Amino acid sequence: MLFEEIPGQEVVKEKLLSLYNQQRLPNTLMLSGGEGCCSLALAVAFAQYIMCVGQKGNDACNQCDNCSKTSSFIHPDLHFSFPVINSEGAKTSDAFITEWRNEFAQNPFLSYKQWIEAIKDKDEQNKQGNITAEECRAIIRKLSLKSYEGGKKIMIIWLPEFMGNSSNILLKVLEEPPENTHFIFVTEEINKILSTVISRSQIINVPPLSFDELKDFLIEKYELSTTDATNISYISKGNICTAIEMTDETDTTYTENIRNWFLYCYSRNNKNIFEWINSTSAMGREKIKKLLENCNYILNECLHCIHIVDYKPKVPSANEKFVIDLSKILNSEKIQKIYTEINQTIYHIERNSNARISLTNLSFLVRNIFHNKTFN
Structure with a gap:
């Protein structure tokens, strides 16, 4: 995922690049914005930029070995944690990592409801996602290992508000993470996250896409007419997830x-x-x-x-x-x-x-x- 593939959000991109280029990258970074503001895509693009060995200006090169692995979601030092449905003993993200790679590859602007729809069975229509205590302990185990590539280790936790009180398990590793280890939290409801987690994070607010940013994206990416792109942009109110659904x-x-x-x-x-x-x-x-x-x-x-x-x-x-x-x-x-x-x-x-x-x-x-x- 490259920054150039994400519409708008230039201010946020500049903040992220500044943190890295000025060597002020925090142990725990939190991207906070509502659904459809591209926070998850920004987190993945930033992770690829950090791991890239040949950055070109304000983006990753997308050519080096690290970029190839990151863009395929198989880099051994890039980890993901996300809500899952607890069924048949599957309580961690690893049990759904194949589905995760497929869904994100198809739509990097994935919403929570689209993700849950993709992994639940017909008899689980009303079940909600969760990030369990088992998942939190698995995160600690993964990050306790040395870096496979000898560089930084990055853990992207999408929607940490689904951890609830289980996030207490992570407090120590957030306070004193292993060397060259960084967390990127991507939240849509920061008010549901424990204050003890928030206090250990550097927060960057991600606003909704502007009307023009979303309209231009729809015209370029989906070849919509100006009229249809304008109408969808108004209806979706800056939510790129809703806008993409409406193009279908x-x-x-x-x-x-x-x-x-x-x-x-x-x-x-x-x-x-x-x-x-x-x-x-x-x-x-x-x-x-x-x-x-x-x-x-x-x-x-x-x-x-x-x-x-x-x-x-x-x-x-x-x-x-x-x-x-x-x-x-x-x-x-x-x-x-x-x-x-x-x-x-x-x-x-x-x-x-x-x-x-x-x-x-x-x-x-x-x-x-x-x-x-x-x-x-």
């Missing part, structure tokens, strides 16, 4: 599920509502959350249509008429009410509520809001 969805299918749901609720078609609930509740927690978040985005665009004359919704062109038509049967108060109920449902689903019950409750609340005469 055609204009005609992007909001089909949402469109059907609103139609069934508005027409009071209870039979179709229950069919929609049954199919949607089987999607799994993360996909349901994403669907509901997209519903809120559609409502937000409806609000713009109501209050801005000749407003053009920032959605794929095939869905513009749907958003405009929906805005005509809603008003600000109804939108606010539906928005609130959707957020409440997301809150409950995040906390393991029964998806079918939650969606049933939401659907009939939305149906009633559509036809409640007090909302005028």
Whole structure:
């Protein structure tokens, strides 16, 4: 992974390069940013730069033996730790390292939900990832060994917030790591990490990608039209994971599920509502959350249509008429009410509520809001 392959984030890249070039590389570095801001890709690119023996300016050479091994994720001194699903006795990252290499090679801007979807079985749809105490002890064992190549050893820990209290096991090695050993934490929710770990780390904040950075990336990498790239950039709000997912969805299918749901609720078609609930509740927690978040985005665009004359919704062109038509049967108060109920449902689903019950409750609340005469 090279820095040049990562869109934007020039300030962060300069900070990382400055730490290395000025010989101020900390024992523990923490990249903190939300989903889709390229933190993991930055960590891997920085690791490759550190291990490269022929850096060219502000990037690794991508030609030396170390670069070849690092880019293939087989360098013996570059280690990865990440959340896994505890099933059939597999509790450490090593049990999933082949899947990890494949997924990251296909998409270096991997999100947590994409990773978990890739490794879980059909009967594990609602299981959450975890970095176990066994994994923490395995990290210590790996780093206690001497460097195979005689240089630095690097441990990239992706999403350390999934360690919980198990991260206490690492406190001593974080405080006094073996010689030439460096940790790079990549977190999306720093508030969930123990303060004792944070205090031992040098933190670099990674902001979301700017609108122009993401738009230009989509045009260059995925050959999208300027219009589609612009719409996706607005919808994804700087989240490159969401943007890439949307490039795989055609204009005609992007909001089909949402469109059907609103139609069934508005027409009071209870039979179709229950069919929609049954199919949607089987999607799994993360996909349901994403669907509901997209519903809120559609409502937000409806609000713009109501209050801005000749407003053009920032959605794929095939869905513009749907958003405009929906805005005509809603008003600000109804939108606010539906928005609130959707957020409440997301809150409950995040906390393991029964998806079918939650969606049933939401659907009939939305149906009633559509036809409640007090909302005028």
